[in-house]
Amino acid sequence: MTRKTSARGALVARRAAFQAALLAWYRACRRPLPWRESPSPYRTVVSEFMLQQTQVATVLPYFARWMEALPDFEALAAAPEALVLKLWEGLGYYSRARNLHRLARKVARAGSLPRTAAGWDELPGVGPYTAAAVASIAFGDRAACVDGNVVRILARLSRDGTRFTDGASASRVFAPLAQELVNPADPGDHNQAMMELGATVCVRRRPSCPACPVRGFCACASAGDPEAFPALEARRTERRSVVRVWCERAGAVLLHRNGPGARRLADLHELPTARQAGLDPARVAEGPLIARNIRGITRFRIAESIHSVRRPGARPGPGLVWVRLGDLGSIALSGPHRRWTAQILSAGKGQARGPGGGAPPPARGLTSG
Ligand code: SF4
16 A cells, blocks of 8 residues: 555544544634625625635625625626626626626526535536535535645645646545545535635645644644645746726726626726727837736736827727726726726826827727716
8 A cells, every 4th residue: 555545544544533623623713704604505605706716805895895785696686787797896707706696697597596516516607616615515515625725735634745737637636535524414614624724724835733633634744744745736827918008088098898708807897908999019018108017817927018198099999988087986997907097097197198199089989988
């Protein structure tokens, strides 16, 4: 028997004690989060959608605002999409908001909620992790949640040094072990305890092994090398650059409203790229620079520069709209663009001085937003 399988086998053999230690710790030490303190299937679903790729501290104010405006599935199902996107504005990954909206309409039409992970897995925007989380927390279904946190804990507990090219393949490999360890007496709290352990104790760098409730079951704790697990290959980063324009006139700013084909950004407004504004990016990039931002989206590192221009090109692309500065607060702008717009306006950098020259005539083919 290899070291890997023996550590894993020993863990499974002692799973009742493992489950008890984990659950006792969770019930004594868990963070008091609003979706935990007064749980309901709706609150669980909304929190799980918001928490996908987003940290708890970021989600908290959004969750409070959302619950005040849309307290249940029926209210969400009846809400216009503009309100849903507005409440989500700044959380990013807007396809989550749209899918949550579609999910609410679907369950409102059905008149009942699925009670198993397999049933939830069929609904819009629900993958295996969210399905297991909602079904176990809200309905006690014995389904294991497996995400990066859980993979990290399991790889360390079993000191499994298998090399993985990405998180998805690691999740697939550890899913059977996660399922074997689920506490049948309270699968929901067990899953939340694993998430809590990964978020607060068994963290990526410098895990708090001396304070860990399951250190007695952990092969890495005794070997002293938890940070070496899981063995994930470093993700290659791709660099991209985007040239955007700031075009302001007569108290309005030029924005680009993404069409329905833009998937996660559909219907959201952004500062237009040079191409969307019908301008040559190289020429625009030579004009006055008013802001530069670097951000990471999945594996891309994107450098964006925003340049002042006097007017859009003679043949602007579709989706451009003039939005009065006073109306910016009432439209859905994607999070970084909301921030950049506010910074540019508050710094008074937006005066038109760039390519174009002369007084800007009304641009043909553009609409008012
Ligand atoms: Fe993670 Fe350390 Fe706990 Fe093992 S003992 S599960 S490495 S925090």
